Amino acid sequence: MPNRPGAGRVAKQWSWRWASRWRRQGSWRGRGRVLTGLAVLVACLLVFHGAVPDTAGRPGSLLETFLPWLGLAVPVLLASALLRRSAPAVCAVLLPAAAWLGLFGAFLVPGDDRTPDLLAVQHNVSDENPDPAGTARALAGTRADLIALEELTPAAAPAFEAVLAPEYPYHAVEGTVGLWSKHPLEQVRPVDIRPAGVGEDWNRGLRATARTPNGGVAVYVAHLPSVRLGPTHGFGSARRDESAALLGAAIAAERTDPLILLGDLNSTVDDRGLDPVAARLNPPSRDFAFSWPAALPMARIDQVMTRAATVTRVRALPATGSDHLPVAAHIRWHGSGRDSDSRQ
Numbered sequence: 001m002p003n004r005p006g007a008g009r010v011a012k013q014w015s016w017r018w019a020s021r022w023r024r025q026g027s028w029r030g031r032g033r034v035l036t037g038l039a040v041l042v043a044c045l046l047v048f049h050g051a052v053p054d055t056a057g058r059p060g061s062l063l064e065t066f067l068p069w070l071g072l073a074v075p076v077l078l079a080s081a082l083l084r085r086s087a088p089a090v091c092a093v094l095l096p097a098a099a100w101l102g103l104f105g106a107f108l109v110p111g112d113d114r115t116p117d118l119l120a121v122q123h124n125v126s127d128e129n130p131d132p133a134g135t136a137r138a139l140a141g142t143r144a145d146l147i148a149l150e151e152l153t154p155a156a157a158p159a160f161e162a163v164l165a166p167e168y169p170y171h172a173v174e175g176t177v178g179l180w181s182k183h184p185l186e187q188v189r190p191v192d193i194r195p196a197g198v199g200e201d202w203n204r205g206l207r208a209t210a211r212t213p214n215g216g217v218a219v220y221v222a223h224l225p226s227v228r229l230g231p232t233h234g235f236g237s238a239r240r241d242e243s244a245a246l247l248g249a250a251i252a253a254e255r256t257d258p259l260i261l262l263g264d265l266n267s268t269v270d271d272r273g274l275d276p277v278a279a280r281l282n283p284p285s286r287d288f289a290f291s292w293p294a295a296l297p298m299a300r301i302d303q304v305m306t307r308a309a310t311v312t313r314v315r316a317l318p319a320t321g322s323d324h325l326p327v328a329a330h331i332r333w334h335g336s337g338r339d340s341d342s343r344q
Contacts, residue, residue, distance in 0.1 A: 032086030035077055035093075042073045043095035046103060054272065062235035064270040065299055068107075068288065071100040106286040111313030116330035118212065118309075119143065122302045124150040124223070124264040125160075126322035127176070132156035135320040136163035142317065142328055143167075146210065147180040148262035150223040151322075175203025177221045177263075184211040185219075191250050193222060195242040205247065209256065214333060217309075218256040222247050222263035240266050241273040248276030257308035258333060264324065265303045281305040284329075289314040291325040304329035 045052070049067060052060040074097045081089035121144040125135050129151075136159060139147050147168065149160065157173065160180075164171065168180035172188040179185065191205030204223040209216045224243045228236035244267070251259065261281060267274040269284055284305055290297030297316065302324055304311055310332050317326040 032081070032084060032089045035081050035084070035086060035089035038073075039077050039089065039092035039096055042070055042077070043099045046070055046096060046099040049270070050272065058235040058237055058273075061237055061271050061273050062229070064272060065235075065268050067268070067270045068100075068104050069298070070096070071104065074100060104286075104288075107288050109286075111285060111287055111315070112330065114312070114330075114332075116312065117214065117333045118145045118217075118260075118331045120146040120148070120260060120262055120304055120329045120331060121317070121326055122148045122262040122264075122304050122329070123320070123326035124302060124322060124324040125152060125156070125320070126324065127151040127153045127156075128323075129156060129321040131321040132159040133163055135322065136160045138318070138320050139326060140164055140167050142326075144328065145182050145212070146219060146260070146262070148219075148221040149178045149180070150176065150204070150221070150264045152176050152178045172206060172208050174206035175201075177204055177206055177223055179206060179208055179219060179221050179262075181208075181210050181219075183213075185209065186211060186216075191220060191222065191247070193224065193243045193246040193250070195225060195239040195246075198225075198239070204243075205250075207250070207254075216256060218254055218259040220247075220251065220254075220259070220261045220263070222261065222265065224263070224265045224267065226266050237267075237273050244274055245276045248280055251277065251280050251307070259307040260309065260331065261303070261305045262329075263303060264301060266301050267303075268299050268301060269303065269305075278305070281307050282310060285311045285314045287314040289316045289327050291316055291327050292323070294319045294323050294325050297325060300327065302327045304331075306331060309333050 054060040078093045121142050164180045170185045171180040174190040185208045188208040191207050193205040194202050206221050208219050210219050225239040289300050291300050291302040311329045312332050313330040
């Protein structure tokens with residue numbers, strides 16, 4: 001049978017088209033595999049962040065400090081998978097999405113707006129604050145029962161005392177931390193959380209008993225050492241971790257309940273460096289309430305934690321002259337009509 005004219009040319013054209021389509025599909029599949037692998041990696045980092053070792057540079061603590069921000073990978077991966085029309089990659093993105101929602105989904109639900117038994121405000125006021133009086137007025141406007149301050153310098157302290165005195169007649173200052181209260185303060189003393197090698201004039205912890213209408217409450221105010229992030233030492237948190245261990249030991253030895261800890265802990269509650277403290281207290285309210293840095297809040301390192309009480313809500317307040325945002329915490333007691341108890 002004779003060949004039709006041009007049959008060879010048509011066959012070559014079809015062969016080229018199929019080869020081109022195969023190459024494109026192979027490329028999609030390859031990129032799909034990369035996206036699938038990235039999605040699985042993000043999901044594993046979210047779920048098993050505790051397995052990331054805190055070796056030199058403390059990568060585990062660094063990851064945990066900014067853990068919620070891993071969620072930003074989900075829309076990026078999803079958009080990339082859709083652009084590449086990779087069904088396996090789209091399905092794989094469901095893994096980090098589910099992991100993130102499992103960890104932080106409750107943070108998206110409105111907090112408990114019931115009237116708290118006690119309202120506490122925590123604020124690192126910054127030792128470079130250009131307007132301490134204005135900051136004090138903003139804090140007084142919260143009507144909180146307790147206000148804890150860090151980086152309280154001798155030069156700024158009189159401004160805070162003058163502004164807060166009408167509403168907060170009771171206050172205590174130890175070093176650079178202070179506590180203002182609407183309720184009488186007793187048994188005030190410093191708490192030694194000074195890491196090794198730091199000068200004796202370094203005092204960033206205090207403890208007091210606040211005599212509230214419901215009884216005595218042990219109140220701790222603390223400012224843990226700052227961390228440093230750099231190319232040489234990575235996430236430098238050794239001093240903060242040592243100070244956290246000392247604070248955890250002091251809380252463990254405290255016999256009075258309820259107990260409230262307020263402070264700039266230079267740590268998120270996910271960061272394992274805070275475990276010596278967090279393990280001895282109730283989990284904080286499931287709210288983001290990012291407090292640092294004030295210009296673009298990325299993490300909540302200002303904490304309000306409790307024992308024998310529950311923090312039902314935490315919210316960040318408007319900026320002051322500090323590089324931190326204040327945070328307000330709603331606290332409810334366990335049970336009702338209690339008196340001050342000692343732990344048995």
